[in-house]
Structure formats: structure tokens, C-alpha cells
Amino acid sequence: MMLRNDADACGGETPRLLVVANRLPVSAKKTGENSWSLEMSPGGLVSGLLGVTAQFDTKWVGWPGVDVNDEAEKDALSQSLAKMKCIPVFLGEVFDQYYNGYCNGILWPILHHMGLPQEDPHDTNKTFQTQYDAYKKANRMFLDVIVQNYQEGDIVWCHDYHLMFLPKYLKEYNNKIKVGWFLHSPFPSSEVYKTLPSRSELLRSILTADLLGFHTYDFVKHFISTCTRILGVEGTHEGIVDQGRVTRVAVFPIGIDPDRFIRTCKLPEATQQINELKEKFSGKKVILGVDRLDTIKGIPQKYLAFEKFLEENPNWRDKVVLVQIAVPTRNDVPEYRKLKKQVHGLVGRINGRFGSVSSLPIHHLDCSVDFTYLCALYATADVMLVTSLRDGMNLVSYEFVACQEAKKGVLVLSEFAGAGQSLGAGALLVNPWDVTEVSSAIEEALTMPAEEREKRHRANFQYVNIHSAKKWGDDFMSVLNDNISESEMQLREIPLELPQQDMIQRYSQSNNRLIIVGFYGTLTAPMSSETKEMDLKLNPELKGTLRALCNDPKTTVVVLSRSGRDILDKNFGKYNMWLAAENGRFLKYSTGEWVTNMPQNMNLDWVDGAKNVFKYFTDRTPRSFFEATETSLVWNYEYADVEFGRAQARDMLQYLWAGPISNASVDVVRGNHSVEVHAVGETKETEMGRILGEIVHRKSMTTPFDFVFCIGNFLEKDEDIYTFFESEILSPKLSHETRSKSPSSNHSLKKKKKVSFNVLDLKKENYFSAAIGQTHTKARYVIHSSHDVVDLVHKLAVADPTTRMTNSFSDSEIYKTRNANASSKSSISSFRRKELENGDTGQIDM
Numbered sequence: 001m002m003l004r005n006d007a008d009a010c011g012g013e014t015p016r017l018l019v020v021a022n023r024l025p026v027s028a029k030k031t032g033e034n035s036w037s038l039e040m041s042p043g044g045l046v047s048g049l050l051g052v053t054a055q056f057d058t059k060w061v062g063w064p065g066v067d068v069n070d071e072a073e074k075d076a077l078s079q080s081l082a083k084m085k086c087i088p089v090f091l092g093e094v095f096d097q098y099y100n101g102y103c104n105g106i107l108w109p110i111l112h113h114m115g116l117p118q119e120d121p122h123d124t125n126k127t128f129q130t131q132y133d134a135y136k137k138a139n140r141m142f143l144d145v146i147v148q149n150y151q152e153g154d155i156v157w158c159h160d161y162h163l164m165f166l167p168k169y170l171k172e173y174n175n176k177i178k179v180g181w182f183l184h185s186p187f188p189s190s191e192v193y194k195t196l197p198s199r200s201e202l203l204r205s206i207l208t209a210d211l212l213g214f215h216t217y218d219f220v221k222h223f224i225s226t227c228t229r230i231l232g233v234e235g236t237h238e239g240i241v242d243q244g245r246v247t248r249v250a251v252f253p254i255g256i257d258p259d260r261f262i263r264t265c266k267l268p269e270a271t272q273q274i275n276e277l278k279e280k281f282s283g284k285k286v287i288l289g290v291d292r293l294d295t296i297k298g299i300p301q302k303y304l305a306f307e308k309f310l311e312e313n314p315n316w317r318d319k320v321v322l323v324q325i326a327v328p329t330r331n332d333v334p335e336y337r338k339l340k341k342q343v344h345g346l347v348g349r350i351n352g353r354f355g356s357v358s359s360l361p362i363h364h365l366d367c368s369v370d371f372t373y374l375c376a377l378y379a380t381a382d383v384m385l386v387t388s389l390r391d392g393m394n395l396v397s398y399e400f401v402a403c404q405e406a407k408k409g410v411l412v413l414s415e416f417a418g419a420g421q422s423l424g425a426g427a428l429l430v431n432p433w434d435v436t437e438v439s440s441a442i443e444e445a446l447t448m449p450a451e452e453r454e455k456r457h458r459a460n461f462q463y464v465n466i467h468s469a470k471k472w473g474d475d476f477m478s479v480l481n482d483n484i485s486e487s488e489m490q491l492r493e494i495p496l497e498l499p500q501q502d503m504i505q506r507y508s509q510s511n512n513r514l515i516i517v518g519f520y521g522t523l524t525a526p527m528s529s530e531t532k533e534m535d536l537k538l539n540p541e542l543k544g545t546l547r548a549l550c551n552d553p554k555t556t557v558v559v560l561s562r563s564g565r566d567i568l569d570k571n572f573g574k575y576n577m578w579l580a581a582e583n584g585r586f587l588k589y590s591t592g593e594w595v596t597n598m599p600q601n602m603n604l605d606w607v608d609g610a611k612n613v614f615k616y617f618t619d620r621t622p623r624s625f626f627e628a629t630e631t632s633l634v635w636n637y638e639y640a641d642v643e644f645g646r647a648q649a650r651d652m653l654q655y656l657w658a659g660p661i662s663n664a665s666v667d668v669v670r671g672n673h674s675v676e677v678h679a680v681g682e683t684k685e686t687e688m689g690r691i692l693g694e695i696v697h698r699k700s701m702t703t704p705f706d707f708v709f710c711i712g713n714f715l716e717k718d719e720d721i722y723t724f725f726e727s728e729i730l731s732p733k734l735s736h737e738t739r740s741k742s743p744s745s746n747h748s749l750k751k752k753k754k755v756s757f758n759v760l761d762l763k764k765e766n767y768f769s770a771a772i773g774q775t776h777t778k779a780r781y782v783i784h785s786s787h788d789v790v791d792l793v794h795k796l797a798v799a800d801p802t803t804r805m806t807n808s809f810s811d812s813e814i815y816k817t818r819n820a821n822a823s824s825k826s827s828i829s830s831f832r833r834k835e836l837e838n839g840d841t842g843q844i845d846m
């Protein structure tokens, strides 16, 4: 067999791809001294990959299927393999503990929901730990071979559970290598996966890849929830987000090369074999099974169901035969040897019960068959019986469909095979554990009218043709390439550190400045694991300088926070500033009254129920805290044990969705260390326009802001506040109509003399936005922590010599006035209500 590589024909222009899998597509067999024969390796991974790589200059890296110790022999074999673009990894003594041990004795059963086998307490040479060490060592040996063959720009596509450490090793070697990883087996539920010792290291390692692929949505769902549960990272529709880095996770259902099967069925050799098979089984229907003799393939279950069918349908006993190709596999793993015995026992029993001298109901073959004969078997069968207890995809079912153009036989397919999701429309789906159901499906398949068989076959044939192995490979590669360009762009877009000196200079030279500042994580006292009290409090170090800044007549300070009015009143009631609580739903000047834009009929029935859930989790998560406002609840676990906090956050969301918020009109936001539920409404960005309108209106402002500084530790969804001002710079839309003299609320519109002006006169270089401690942000700049805010506020407070004087005069005055006016629970009027009363919209045209 020669592995085709169309890229060769196109010269060296095509990109290079290194496909790395435990198994090379060919396995070597020694034929003499330094001479080898190469045969196609068994299993769907190889079949799938053979159809893939035409558009790349592909090389394969993998284990050659034999143990070779002598250096001369290694060289000879390497040379033979090189002709087929294969590069061997000689695993030597590590192989047994790596392949038979960790891969197939530990990972394989876990991935297939069969549970972790017991460690043999007497075999101290083969423990979980020794097998795990061998696994890591083998992965390093794969790395070494890749490194010897890697050229800059190569893409490395790693395959399967054998190579879960490889992405990490590759990225450690060279972070620029493009790495994809695809899992051919299923991914289990987190409940099963979490029994695996070393569970976190394996997950962390594959997450270093750029793209992770799975056969079905189910597996992706399990993988993402396992990562969030075990690692506490965030799962999004794109994949896994960990500390700002996104690992893309997506579904790529593998396929076959259907033409290869269709073509082969038409070859004279195949036609002859088909005729022979027909003759051999004339007068009988043929049920076919083709599986590696693996515990996951449900071969005993298949035989039990067939036995039941024969029991219940005596008329079929001499009219049907089950041909089972049981391809030998993993013979050195004890479970596989046990399975062989069990299966042979069943075959003997069933053939003994229902066979005769002239006919046996089960033809069980412990061998592999050559490709043409396999196609002939597929083409001859009336029914294909796939009873996998769990299977990544199961390509055998695709291959059967491809070979059935003439016969249009029926596929009975386990719902636990990945293929169940793609061929379910045309197949009879069964639960392989339910022998009665499988037995009935056998009967239904054998007696299905031609018309229905044809209809079902057509659906499946179309699917198999379109969703080929080539498409699978192309899709994976194109997402990997897109993804890499995206992350390269993201890297380039990492914001710079806030240029403090330049900002302060521009601040002091401007005439009307606006500072929008978040509260939590910005103005709050930094908390540490030692902090006892979890109340949100203004950092005491800021008190003096913040007051000076707020008293500057040329500066308007707005605290924009998720927090409620009480908290802002308590912390900022004595400052000469604007307070925007609940993301701007409520607004007040510190000495004034709260006004709101909240619709009067807003449904907040969910709040009390949700509050109970928040309280429950807060009580059970030491050092977490929650904040409740009228329209939102935020639970923060930043200072709790973060892993535990994340697990609790996940459970909390489940409780919330199951109960209090199931039918409520709310947004749920999972932040890095927080869970927020709030009534559906505006983001900080949309509130910003309204807030500015209100400020300009109430201050009777007539000159536009010419300097804006916006700083916070905002949630990602609120980060649009940074871009709000960017878009105002590009195309100013904010204008405001005001009166020449400040009207009282009773003035009618007619009597007012209107003056229109732009709210912002903002040059690009006079706008500064900064996120605290983030690298992925929409802000122009970053600053490290809230410690730096203290320093910065101080610098701003003393930056303008002219207003520094004003400050010292007005400070005590303002303080007294505010105390006299402030009422802690002031009545709320609505923006809209006020607008109507005043006959004035105070509105901004946007």
C-alpha cells in the first residue's frame, strides 16, 4: 500500500502537516534480517486519516507496531517507512506500561464509561504511578521525534488519548507551533472522568493546544463541563477560557473515503467474492458484525440479543446467519483476553443450541480480513449489527452504508456510538444493553419492506458521501488556521500600560473633565486572604485625595457600579460626585435624590427566591460574599478557595436555573470569580448616554467635556463602556439642548431659550480608558491593581495648580451642605417621570 500525497505534485509550496498518532497507518512485520513488510494498521483512526491530508505536505509520526531494539534494524525500518512519509517512534521498554497499561488499561475504560479498574496490589512494578510515568515518558519520546523533524511553520495535529501530554510538551518546546488535538474516543461524563488520578494534569495539558476536536456535541459538552468542574475554568460557546486564554473546542465528526469503498465493490475481485458469499449463504439472510474484539463493542450483548432472536423466532433459525469479524486487538491487556474467552463461550453455546450439522447460526472469525474481502462482506450483508456500548464514532457503520448501493440493507446501530448521531435517521437505533430491543430490531431489519430500506439507505448514503474523511480533515485544519490567526491578533491587541504622565499632563491642560470610575476592585480597599470583613468599602487611603479630586470645579467624577444605592450612599455620600448604582439604573448627585429609569412594572418576583440560593452558597463558601440590589444579585468568590468557589458557582447556577430564575426575564453573567443575575436591562454602555444627559442637564452645563478618563474592573459584558467613548470620538453624536438659564422644574418648555451644544469635544489623545489587572480588555490601557489607583488619584488631585486652591476653600463648605441635604433613603423618581413633569426630555440625541 502506498499512502497518497497529492501535495507532492504541487512542489514544496503546500503547508507541512505532521500527523502524530500512537499508530502509524502502516504496521511493520519482520520478514528477515533488516527487512520488513508493511501492512495497513487496523482501526478507524487510520481509516479516517487516510482520506484526509491531500492539501498538505503530510508526514506521519507514530509507533510502527513492532518492538525494535537493534539500531541497524531501526534504521532499515525507518528507511522503509520514510518512503511512505512515515516517521517511527521506537518506544522500547516503555511501550508495555504506556500502551497496554496507562492507555488501554486505565484511560480507555474511563473514556468509555467502564470505570477505573482496580490496581493490582501485588504487582508493585505496574502501578497507576508507574504506568502514568511511562505514559509521560512515551509522550516525551513522541516530542523528541517531532522536534527532530519539525520545520518552522509546520502544523502538528495530535491524535487521541495516547497523546494527552504532547500539546503541552510541544508548546513548552516552542510556543509558536500550531497544535491541534483530536479525540477519537468518546469523552466521558465528569462524574466518571473525575475518578482518574492525574485528571487535572491531563486536562491542563490538552488545553494548551490551539484547537481541540471531538466527534459529537455530547462529548464536547462532557469535556467542557469536566474542565469547569475539575479545573474551575470557564466554559463558553467557543471553548475553554482560562486566565484570558481561549482554547477552542469544537465538533468535527469523522467520516470515511466513500469512493474507495464504492470503487472497490465494483472491482472484479470483489464481485467474485460477493458471488461466492451469496452462494455460500444462499437461502439465508446475512447479518454482519465487524469489530475489534474490544470490551466497548458490545459483542457479548450482540450474541445474547441474537440468541434471544433465535429463541423467539424459530422460523428464522435456519434462514439467518450472523457473520462476526472479531479483529484481534490489544492482546496483552488482561481485560481483552477475558473478553475473548467470554465471547468464545457464548458462540459455542448459541451454535450448540441452534446449529445443525449443515448450518451454524454464528460464524465467528478471530482475525482481520483484507480490504477487498471486507467490502465484499459489507456488500453481501442484509443487516449490519453494531452494538457498541460506547464508541467514539464507529466507522464500520459508514463503510457498510457505502458498500450497500446495490442491496440497500439495514443498519442496526447502537445509540451509544457517535455514529448514532449522524446515521440515526436511516438506521434502527438500539440500546445495546436491552437484548429484547436489539432482538426486535433484528426482526424488524430482516423483514423491512424494500421501499423503506431504500428510503433509509438513501438518507445514510447521502450523509456518508458528504461528510467524508476529507471534509473532516479540511474542517479541522481550517478552524485551526482561523483560530490561530485570531489568537495572533488577540496577542497583538494586548493593551499597553496606562501612560500616566501623559494622561496627567492632558488632564491638567483641559477645562472640563469627566472621570468615570468603577467601585469594586477599583476604589475598594484591596482584599487579601487575611481580610476578615467582606463588606465593600472605599479604600481608606483614597479618602483625602478622592475628596480633593471631586471638589475640583473642572472635574466631574462619576462612580459607576454594579452595587446598590445603599452601598454607594454609605461610601460616597460625603463626596462631591455622581453616583450611578446598579450599573446606572439609579443615579444621583451625592447631595441629591436618586432618580431611576427603571420601568415601574418591572417583574422582580424572582429576586427573593434567588436571594435564598445566593445566601445558601455564601454560607457554605467561606470568604465569599454576595451583594443584593433591587434588580440584581452578585455572588463573589474571589477570596474564597478559588477551585471550590468555581465548583460552587456551577452548582449555584444549576439551582438557580432549576428554580427561581427558570422563567424570569434575567441575564446571568458568570464572571471570573462571580455569578451575577440581574433583571434584563441595559449594559453600562447604554446607560452611559442617559447618565451623561442627566449630568449635563442637572449641572446646566454649557461647555463640553474635553477630557475623559474611564477606569474600572468591569465585567466583560460591561466593557462596552470603554468603546462608548471611542465611538464618540470617531463620530460625535452626543448633543444636548439646554436652557440659557437653568429652569426650575415648573418652567414650561415654551419659555425656555434653547441652546444646543455637543456634550463631548473629545480629541482621541484626551481619552484614556484603563482596565485593572486584565489583559483581554476593550480598554486602551491597563493598570496592574487597585493599589495603583491610589497613586493615580493622588496625582490627578494635585495635577492642576489652579483648582488645587479652590479645593481647600470649598471642601468644608461642601461637606456641611451635603450632610444637611443627604437623606439615606431618598425617594425615587423616574427619569421619564421627571422628563414629563418638566416638559423636558433632558435627552441626548444618539
Ligand SMILES: O=P(O)(O)OC[C@H]1O[C@H](O[C@H]2O[C@H](CO)[C@@H](O)[C@H](O)[C@H]2O)[C@H](O)[C@@H](O)[C@@H]1O
Pocket (backbone or CB within 6 Å): 022, 023, 042, 043, 044, 045, 046, 048, 160, 184, 185, 254, 329, 330, 391, 392, 393, 394, 395
Ligand atoms: O490502535 P489500536 O489500539 O489497535 O486501536 C485501534 C483504534 O481504536 C480507536 O478508534 C477510534 O477511532 C475511530 C475513528 O475516529 C472511531 O470511529 C472509533 O469509535 C474509536 O474507537 C482508537 O481511538 C484509536 O486510537 C485506535 O487506533
Ligand SMILES: O=c1ccn([C@@H]2O[C@H](COP(=O)(O)OP(=O)(O)O)[C@@H](O)[C@H]2O)c(=O)[nH]1
Pocket (backbone or CB within 6 Å): 041, 042, 043, 044, 045, 047, 048, 290, 291, 292, 325, 327, 367, 368, 369, 370, 374, 393, 394, 395, 396, 397, 399
Ligand atoms: O479486518 C478488518 C476489519 C475492519 N477494519 C477497519 O477497522 C476500522 C474500525 O473502525 P471503527 O471506527 O469502526 O472502530 P475502532 O476499531 O477504530 O474502534 C474500520 O475502518 C474497518 O474498515 C480493519 O482494519 N480490518
